Amino acid sequence: MPPDSARPEGSRAWVIGAGLAGLSAAVRLAGLGWSVTLFEAAGQPGGRCRSFHDSALDRLIDNGNHLLLSGNRSAMALLREIGAPDPLIEVSPARLPFVDLESGERWTLRPNRGPLPWWVCAPGRRVPETRLADYAAALKLRRAGNRTVADLFDGPPGSARRRLYERFWEPMAVAVLNTEAAAGAARLLWPVMAEILLRGEAAFRPCIAQTGLSESFADPAVKWLEARGGRFLPGVRVRAVSFDDTGVSALAAGGETVAVAPGEPVVSAVPPAACAGLFPDIGTPTEYRPIVNLHYVVGDGFALPGGLPLLGLIGGTAQWLFLRGDVLSVTISAGVAEAALPHDRLAGTVWQEICRATGAANPGASASAPPCRVITEKRATIAQTPAQDRLRPGARTRRRNLYLAGDWTDTGLPATIEGAIRSGETAARAIGRPPAAG
C-alpha cells in the first residue's frame, strides 16, 4: 500500500469495497471535501457490476447484463457527476417488448409522456387481454406489509388477473427482486412504481451499458476520484477492524495496519457475508439468489425484433435478451435450477428459445448454439423476501464513525444498481462535511 503522509488527520475518510455502493460513497465523500481512501479486495473496481475481456469469446462482456431505467435518479446523477464518457444506450421513446414463447403472442409496453399513466387504458400499449382494474391494483403496493408479489397480484387460472400476473407482475418481480414472485417482498416494488412507472415515458426508458459496465460506471468513477486526490487501492482486502470505546480505530488492510483518527468516518460497502465477518455484531441478511447469464457471439447480422436492444421472454427458461454489437446476452434471474445445469445443456436449451423468439428477425440462425460463455453469480443479490428484507440494517451503526452501504442495506429500494448507488449517497449524507470544510 502506498504511504499516506500527505493527508492531514481528521480529513480522511475510509471506504471498504469498490462496488457501486462504495464508489458512490467515495465520490460523494470526496465531493464533500473528504480525502478518501477506497480499499478493494479484487483486482478491479465494480464488484458485481463489471466487464472484462473474455478470451474464449474474444469479446468484452459484462459479468451479467444489467438493465437500468432512465428514472433511476441516483444512477443517472452519478453518471453525470463522474462525467462518464461512455454511458448508456437508452431506448427512447420508452418501449419494453415481450414475446410469449408458448402462444407466440407479442406485445410492447409503451408508456405515455407525462405523469398520468393513461397508457394502461390503451389496449395497444399494455399487456393484451388485461383489464384496467388489474393495473389499478398496483396502488396496493404502498401498503403491502409482509405480503409477497403473488399474494397481491396472482389470480384464478384463466382470469385476466392471472394473465397480468404472468405477463407483467411476475416477470417484473423476478427481474427487479431477483426472487421468485411467490416469495418476493411486494413492498420493494412500490419505489419502482413511484419513481419509474408512475412518472411516465421519460422515466421508463430501458438503458444498458454502451460498451461495458466497467466503462460506464466503475472506471470513470475511479478516475474522477483519483483526479480529486482520492486513493483507490485494488487488491487490498480489509482483513480486520479494531475498535476503541466508541468507534473504529484501525483497519488491517493488505499487509498493513492503518490508524483511523477520531472523527474520521469508515464506510463498509462490502456484501452481507463480508460485513458480518468484519463486524460480527451487525445483523445482515443471510439468504441469496443466483443470476445466470449466457453470452453468445451471434455475428453481425443478428437482430432483435423491432431493432431494439432488448426483448423480454415469457414462459421459457430465458427471461431477457440484450443485444450489444454481435454479443447476445441472456439473463435468468432467481435461476436456482438453471445454476445447477451443465453449461452446454443450458446453452442449447436457451438457444432454442432464442430461435423461437427471434426467428422471424433472423431466418439464417442455425439450430446449433453459437459460441457461448455461461456465468453464474451464486450470490447475485440477497433473497428479497419479506423475512430477509427485515434484516437489512440502515446506514448508521452504533459505532460513532462506522457507516454501512451496499445494495443489501435498508435503502427502501430493491437490491439493484440504483439501490447500491443510493446507499452510498445516504452514507455520505449521514457523514456530512469534514470539520475543516465546515
Ligand SMILES: Cc1cc2nc3c(=O)[nH]c(=O)nc-3n(C[C@H](O)[C@H](O)[C@H](O)COP(=O)(O)OP(=O)(O)OC[C@H]3O[C@@H](n4cnc5c(N)ncnc54)[C@H](O)[C@@H]3O)c2cc1C
Ligand atoms: C449477474 C447480475 C445481474 C444483475 N442485474 C442487474 C440489473 O439488471 N439491474 C440492476 O439494477 N442490478 C442488477 N444486479 C445487481 C447489482 O449488480 C448490484 O445490486 C450492485 O452491483 C451491488 O453493488 P454493491 O456495491 O452493493 O456490492 P458489490 O458489487 O458486491 O461490491 C462490494 C465490493 O466489496 C469488495 N470487498 C468485499 N470484501 C472486502 C474486503 N474485506 N475488503 C475490501 N473489499 C472488499 C468486493 O470485492 C466488491 O467489489 C445484478 C447483479 C448480478 C450479479
